[in-house]
Amino acid sequence: MAAAEALIAGSSGGNPMLDSTRMALAACKADMAAVRRFANELATANPNNPDVLSDAGSKLGMAAGDWAQAAVLEAHAMALNPLPDPWYPLASQTHHPIKGEPR
DSSP states (O other): OHHHHHHHHSOOTTOHHHHHHHHHHHHHTTOHHHHHHHHHHHHHHOTTOHHHHHHHHHHHHHHHOOHHHHHHHHHHHHHHOSSOOTTTTHHHHHHHHHHTOOO
């Protein structure tokens, strides 16, 4: 567990894959402040990378419950990619069922 905490606290050097991993570890540790921080860092550092934006959005929504910001990131990712992968709107697709709301 100490290695996970060190990875969450450390620097990724701007590597989006490592930041995504750090965000997933933070979610597993229920560190929602870190999840939000990593999502913001990823979106700021990679504003034109639809895969990174969608991944950050889905983790932000499903782990931290920030559905509104997740939808913004996912919509931007889908606008950047003319043929988005089906997983791009993952948080948006799961938001209503998780909250028990109709789609």
